Amino acid sequence: MKAEELISLDLKHVWHPCSQMKDYQTLPPIAVEKASGSFLYTKDGKAVIDAISSWWCKGIGHAHPRIKKAVTAQMEKFEHVIMANTCNETLAELSRRLSELCPSLDKVFYADNGSTSVEIAMKMSLQYHAQTGNPDKKDFASLVNGYHGESILALAAGDCGLYSEPFEKQLPHSLKLGPFEHISGMKSEGWKKFPEEQWRDIERHLNLDASYLAAIIFEPVLQGAGAMKIYSPELLKKLRKWATENNVHLIADEIMTGFGRTGKMLACEHAAIVPDFLLLSKCLTAGWGPMSAVLCTDKIYNAFYADYDTGKSFLHSNTFAGYALAAAAALETLKIYEEENIIDNIEKRSSGLLKRMQYVADETKALANVRGVGFMAAADIVNPASGAPYCAGLRKGFEFFRNAMDMGAFLRPIGDTVYFLPPFNTDENILDDLAEITVRALRKTTLK
Numbered sequence: 001m002k003a004e005e006l007i008s009l010d011l012k013h014v015w016h017p018c019s020q021m022k023d024y025q026t027l028p029p030i031a032v033e034k035a036s037g038s039f040l041y042t043k044d045g046k047a048v049i050d051a052i053s054s055w056w057c058k059g060i061g062h063a064h065p066r067i068k069k070a071v072t073a074q075m076e077k078f079e080h081v082i083m084a085n086t087c088n089e090t091l092a093e094l095s096r097r098l099s100e101l102c103p104s105l106d107k108v109f110y111a112d113n114g115s116t117s118v119e120i121a122m123k124m125s126l127q128y129h130a131q132t133g134n135p136d137k138k139d140f141a142s143l144v145n146g147y148h149g150e151s152i153l154a155l156a157a158g159d160c161g162l163y164s165e166p167f168e169k170q171l172p173h174s175l176k177l178g179p180f181e182h183i184s185g186m187k188s189e190g191w192k193k194f195p196e197e198q199w200r201d202i203e204r205h206l207n208l209d210a211s212y213l214a215a216i217i218f219e220p221v222l223q224g225a226g227a228m229k230i231y232s233p234e235l236l237k238k239l240r241k242w243a244t245e246n247n248v249h250l251i252a253d254e255i256m257t258g259f260g261r262t263g264k265m266l267a268c269e270h271a272a273i274v275p276d277f278l279l280l281s282k283c284l285t286a287g288w289g290p291m292s293a294v295l296c297t298d299k300i301y302n303a304f305y306a307d308y309d310t311g312k313s314f315l316h317s318n319t320f321a322g323y324a325l326a327a328a329a330a331l332e333t334l335k336i337y338e339e340e341n342i343i344d345n346i347e348k349r350s351s352g353l354l355k356r357m358q359y360v361a362d363e364t365k366a367l368a369n370v371r372g373v374g375f376m377a378a379a380d381i382v383n384p385a386s387g388a389p390y391c392a393g394l395r396k397g398f399e400f401f402r403n404a405m406d407m408g409a410f411l412r413p414i415g416d417t418v419y420f421l422p423p424f425n426t427d428e429n430i431l432d433d434l435a436e437i438t439v440r441a442l443r444k445t446t447l448k
């Protein structure tokens with residue numbers, strides 16, 4: 001099928017996610033024929049840098065040969081079996097390795113996407129409190145500007161109005177903590193110190209709701225969909241202390257930060273805290289299959305462990321929980337991380353990525369608030385003459401995206417926030433090309 005034919009077939013039938021379909025009239029989808037390493041290859045022979053790791057999940061790039069081999073070997077045995085009342089070596093070994101990431105989080109519950117893992121942790125927390133004599137604990141708190149997915153509970157916990165507004169009337173209440181200071185990265189003054197008056201305000205709100213709160217959910221250190229905003233790990237230390245004192249769970253949503261994006265295997269390591277629930281997805285399988293994992297403490301697990309007729313079982317299920325092909329990919333991913341020192345390399349290379357974003361800002365004067373942590377660098381499009389941001393309705397980010405795509409980089413922005421979030425093993429020369437394309441795409445964008 002030729003590219004044009006494919007695109008017209010697609011647009012006749014496919015409703016794409018997170019999109020205004022009318023936009024596809026001016027920006028048709030790219031017809032992907034193949035993907036390898038840091039590139040998508042189109043049907044008409046173009047190589048496009050996947051600068052956002054296909055929605056942040058291709059941590060070690062497309063078509064990694066070791067993962068292909070592991071998935072193929074698993075396929076030879078079986079691709080999927082019901083997870084209730086069966087066990088298999090791949091999943092048991094994966095679970096052992098995952099629980100080693102954070103030794104006090106010893107139990108692993110599986111689902112097949114990030115939002116569902118958010119729902120699972122929230123449901124587990126509610127049921128835990130009900131079963132341990134605190135049925136009034138049924139509220140959730142989360143951070144201002146957070147994002148936790150698109151299902152109803154996850155949307156309620158999030159704070160990105162763009163996604164939640166149409167459903168506002170149906171969403172359960174969730175206490176929003178903040179606003180609070182966002183910073184430019186680990187070298188910023190604010191990394192080591194969270195503003196005391198902002199904490200006092202957060203603490204006051206938490207105290208008011210303490211006896212009704214089940215859990216606090218947050219993206220540690222880096223708020224992704226909320227336009228790549230970074231905050232001090234000190235806030236997490238304060239939340240950990242407060243939550244322990246008030247019998248409130250901490251749910252660390254590491255769906256995008258987990259597996260190295262912030263320069264540590266888990267972003268919680270920046271704060272040296274252990275949450276009660278840890279959520280992983282995206283890079284868990286190196287983007288090879290839908291899988292998410294909810295890790296929790298023995299204390300939580302034990303509150304559900306009882307005779308069946310006590311009604312304490314956690315009866316959540318998803319057909320594809322523990323999907324074996326994804327589990328094989330995840331297990332191999334963990335081995336690759338260990339054997340290839342992926343995390344050490346991210347730490348070494350992260351300043352280079354940030355420097356490239358700064359270079360784009362200096363060259364074009366069209367970017368402000370350059371920021372970055374780990375292997376993520378971001379900045380906001382501004383008017384080069386005045387340095388002021390544009391009104392969102394002008395959609396400068398969208399225009400930039402279209403230009404960058406034409407020039408060979410898939411740089412889908414968040415509003416007017418441009419960001420680099422490439423696979424960790426992207427070559428330096430590809431990163432140089434990415435920076436040059438970004439400069440050219442911004443220069444071509446009408447920024448007056």
Ligand SMILES: Cc1ncc(COP(=O)(O)O)c(C=O)c1O
Nearest residue numbers: 113114115147148149224255256
């Ligand atoms: C922090 C965070 N939580 C939850 C989700 C939802 O995951 P999924 O898209 O797999 O439902 C995302 C997705 O981007 C995310 O970044």
